[in-house]
Amino acid sequence: MALPEPIERLISLLKKFPGVGEKSARRMAFYVLQEGESFGADLARSVGELNRRLTTCEKCGNLTETQPCPICGDPLRDRSLLCVTETIEDLVSIEQSGLFNGLYFVLGTSLSPLEDRESLPEETVRLLRKRFEEYPIREAIIATNPRIEGDMTFYALLDALRDVPVKKSRLAYGLPVGGSIEFADRVTLHAALESRQEVRE
Ligand SMILES: [Zn+2]
Known part of the structure; x- marks a missing residue:
């Protein structure tokens, strides 16, 4: 049975989310419908504001409403350490662990x-190289994920920074091979940061 066009349209949009199939998308769409107009309007407004209000930080690539982002603008952050991540989600996970300053x-x-x-x-x-001119960085912590894409990115980074004279390290023990930083718990991230390995070139 074909559903009315507005709900079919919402379902086809929701299906684009990672991990959401037809059934889950349908459940979500009916949930939005059941919750009534104010929920739907709130949801639409939140989604609309994402791109209108958020941009990426010119210095670090983090999501932000200001330039630079609150992390880059914070004078209390340790400017001798630079953590390089593949995605904003990975930055958010490391940041929310509260383990890196x-x-x-x-x-x-x-x-x-x-x-x-x-x-x-x-x-x-x-x-990236500009960051090393701008800040007194002593160590670059390469926080790429423990899977093939992360490994390839790690080696490409080493290559891109080969003439930059700082210590380079990579997150280590604790992260499951094939796993992701985004979904690692705080204890695992702590172990990975603490036991990061210096890279000998
Ligand atoms: Zn920033």
Whole structure:
């Protein structure tokens, strides 16, 4: 049975979410309908405001309403440590663990064995290298995920920073191979940060 067009349209949009199939999308769509007009309006407004109010930090790539973001603008952050992540979600997970007080740089991209690319985009590398001129960075903590994309990205980063004379380390013990930083719990992240391995080039 075909459903009325407005609900079919919502279902087809919800199905685009990661991990959401036809059934879950239908349940969510009917939930929105049942909750009534004010919930639907709130939801629509929140979604609309995401792109209108949020932008990425010019310095680190974090999501922000201000330039620079509150992390880059915080004078109490340790400017000698730079943590490089693949995604904003990874930055958020590390930040919410409360275990890291340095600065970040979000690549916003990863290398993949399915693509032909062997290096990071030039503009990303340029912005990243600028951080090392701007801040007195002593150590770059490369927080790429423990899976093939993260490994490839890690080596591309080492290559992009090979002439930058700072200590380079990678998150270590605790993160399951094939797992992700985004879903790691605080204890695991703590272990991974504490036992990060210095990279010998
Ligand atoms: Zn920032």
